[in-house]
Amino acid sequence: MKAVCWMGKSKVETLTVADPKLLNPHDAIIKITKTAICGSDLHLYDGFIPTMESGDILGHEFMGVVEEVGKEVTNLRRGDRVVIPFTIACGNCLFCKKKIWAACDNSNPNAHLMEAAYGYSGSGLFGYSHMMGGYAGGQAQYARVPFANVGPLKIESDLPDEKVLFLSDIFPTGYMAAENAQIQSGDTVAVWGCGPVGQFAIASAFMLGAARVIAIDRLPERLEMARSLGAITVDYSEEDVSVLTALKDLTGGIGPDACIDAVGLEAHSAQLQGTYDKVKVALMMETDRPSVLRQAIQAVRKGGTLSVPGVYGGLLDKVPFGAAFGKGITMKMGQTNMHNYMKPLLERIEKGQIDPSYIISHRITLEQAPEMYKVWRDKKENVTKIVIDPWANAAA
């Protein structure tokens, strides 16, 4: 089959590799009909995530049709249309039973690698480094899905792929970010980052009762999209704009009730702080660039909530913890517990409450993927979301 492979930092190639096979009794093989490139894939592209290996198949946002099932898979059969959650969960450990699916004990074959780096292991993920399980990803024509009894969401209606594909990660991730923001009706919510996760966080914040959402970014196409959802936008790249001042001005001086950092470890910052972090990252004294996190802690109102869906990979420097303590804020974060949100969000799509395909800017073939990684990383061509049809002809 054809697959998008990580071949080193800033090096991605579409290559022909072996087809996946069933390896365990609860596996399924999925013929992929649509897959996407995620903002978090850019962290891999940029070499921010350790234990990627040359030859790994990328991709964790995919859907398709069941091709084959293992002998213990009882709920799926060949021909079923399914969306696959990017986190892999067994369904039977203490954490799965508590519905903290992203903390599953039994889905990471390389748990010892993650324990060595972090002191714990979370669930396995598709296409996201060996530490996170080393599972082959979904930017390919086929994928093997472990614990297929637990994860895949069956699509029984005839909704097109593009409306349901983002149930694989970014819509649930944006929704959980808004849920973690503990929004009360009438709240003002600030969202840093208007990429795909930020977009769904904005939409979900409104769905959960926010009176006002303030969206912060620097890319005009993303800010335009945020305004189309009803958010007020702040462009931090404009010379006379200070985000902290803007958030005070927009909240009568108290700050937003909740702040959502939908940017994560590669935050761009126009200020000196950004340079400071760049130097420290280069010197390996710090692994992440937390400029948004710092700002969000400073901005949130006293007693407010900070929600962090953005991916952080390791150590942070100069986080204003004194302000966090002094204001008595609540911080909620973590990898998305996908399995809690897929069905309820599918229902919202079915009822026509939201059409997640509005964020798609590019539709490409597998052969075009390597070039698009570069285009997106360099923030060219107004990319908001790239969807791949793995069976489309390169010439088309």
Place this chain on the structure above:
Amino acid sequence: MSSALKEKPYAEEVPNNSPASVILNGRYLPPPEDKEGRLWVRTSALIQASADDLYAMWRNVEAAPGWQEQITHVTVTGERTSHWVMQAGEKTIEWDSEILADEPGRRIAWRSIGGDSDNAGEVIFEEAPGGRGIVVTVLQAFHMGKLASAWETFTGRNPKQAVIENLRHFKALAETGEIPRTQGQPHEDRGFIGKIKASTYGEKVPTPSGSN
């Protein structure tokens, strides 16, 4: 014994039992330290299953190749004895093992009795507080003669890590009926460095089959 605290509506009795236990007379007991050529490893896992089922799974030594790394064959040779064969690549080591204590649903202790491995161990099955499952604790010792170091060089895993990984496999098998694996999935050729890394990550150690 009298207690200053009268109100403990959900408190449970503190266990006080065998050598692998982590609590002794109400105190936390740290694991034994490595010394005089003896390597100790203590590891535990919280498992959603009954103590009786977990005991039975552990006691069924002939099924051990299904969840213990690089064990290829176990033959029961007597009521309390068995013969173990371990293989890595072309090389094989063998030893006999004897069960010293056997308490259904609670505890098994064993030691090797001759052959290429000098090890002894105990596994205990205890109720976690609050009905959260069964805590399985393994305490194992390896005598670090030429045999144990041969084990490490030829298995590619330090024997301590192997005990930890085997308990992880045991838990996955008990909770889900399978052991998570990625060996055998597609990828592009890893190149020279990638192959070395796969070895150091322990990804070259074959994942046990998960079946009996």
